[in-house]
Amino acid sequence: MSALNTEKHPIAVLVILTLFAVVGPVSIDIFSPSLPAITEHFSSNSATTQWSVGIFMLGFSLSMLIVGPLADRMGRKKTLLLGYSLYLIATSVTLLTDNIYLFIAARFAQALFGCFGTAVARILARDYFKDKMEVRMLSYISACLTIAPMLAPIAGGFIQEYAGWEYNFLAMGAMAIIALLALMLIPEVHQVSKSAPRPILSGYKAVLTDWRYLRFTIAAGTAFSGAFVFVAGGPFVMISQLGLAPTFYGFLFAAAIAGYLFSASFGPKLNDILGREKSTRLAWTVLAAGALISFATAWWSNGQSIVGYMAGIVVFELGLGLFMPLCQARATEHMSKNIGTAAGLIFFIEMLLATVVSGLVGYLPEMGTLTLASVTLVATLISGLSLRKKAPGEVQVSAQAV
Secondary structure, rough: OOOOOOOHHHHHHHHHHHHHHHHHHHHHOOOHHHHHHHHHHOOHHHHHHHHEEEEEEEEEEEEHHHHHHHHHHHHHHHHHHHHHHHHHHHHHHHOOOOHHHHHHHHHHHHHHHHHHHHHHHHHHHHHHHHHHHHHHHHHHHHHHHOOOOOHHHHHHHHHHHHHOHHHHHHHHHHHHHHHHHHHHHHOOOOOOOOOOOHHHHHHHHHHHHHHHHHHHHHHHHHHHHHHHHHHHHHHHHHHHOOOOOOOHHHHHHHHHHHHHHHHHHHHHHHHHHHHHHHHHHHHHHHHHHHHHHHHHHHOOOOOOOOHHHHHHHHHHHHHHHHHHHHHHHHHHHOOOOHHHHHHHHHHHHHHHHHHHHHHHOOOOOOOHHHHHHHHHHHHHHHHHHHHHHOOEEEOOOOOHOO
């Protein structure tokens, strides 16, 4: 079967790349409505079963570290073939085992290998497309990565109610099989070096000492942390502290996600008009405006304002939908080597920063929305400082992109 021409069939390629990207994230959330049923099935307790969630996030983070070097050394398609094959084996173990600890270990393997596609999809977007089209593809993939975790628990709930927890894992396996079949439709354009491979650590050293890469990665990671604070801490503040009904919180969460999706879809057009440099500045300005609105209303109300805080968060998400794909594209636009390593590290650093920041929120004083808004504002300021700290002699890459 001949591979698709990426220039003639960009939509088909986008669908395939999106499938690769969402297999891992969907696997995180689709089974969450089944946790009580899984606990009962294994005659376990909730504390033990919940490890299957935390261990998945650990595997996801580690996946982002190892997939980049693998994609550079083995090629993009072979890396995905390996990942999804091992993911299918791990999924089979979750269905066949009667031991909760083996089930948890299989969940770790699912994350480690199934999440290869989340990074490789972005790498392939850079392989296939350049400049404005690259940003467009990254924006669409980012938007789908936002939708998937929102829809996965809904789908998982219906599957659990009408079929049972096993069918959620069968759905995961079906996605992986479709992804393996889709691999036959895309080309491999990455040229694997035939010379002796350099040690993996040398690739990380080259990337982590590249300040241009680091400043855009830190900018994206801290901005994402500012949004993740709302995701991780919002339910405790708004429901537990301020007494908001869970159903209303769901609507507020959907409004924030809608802001991200809207701007992510609009981002490519903005980039066409302004170019990457000006688009990045505008996106950060929107981020800062949203953070200031949330902080000001929270300060004025002593942390009791939900409407004002959420208005700022929606504005913040509007900026984030523009900001994230631009930073991800600009972090590697000047690179000719270690692209896979760099792309994998971007997402690992983003997740690491978000995890650390959201964890620290639990140790801050309970001041309602003021706690959340303060962290978001600080994260936004750090993101802006990272953008301004250019390396000596750094020049803009690709005049076409700006």
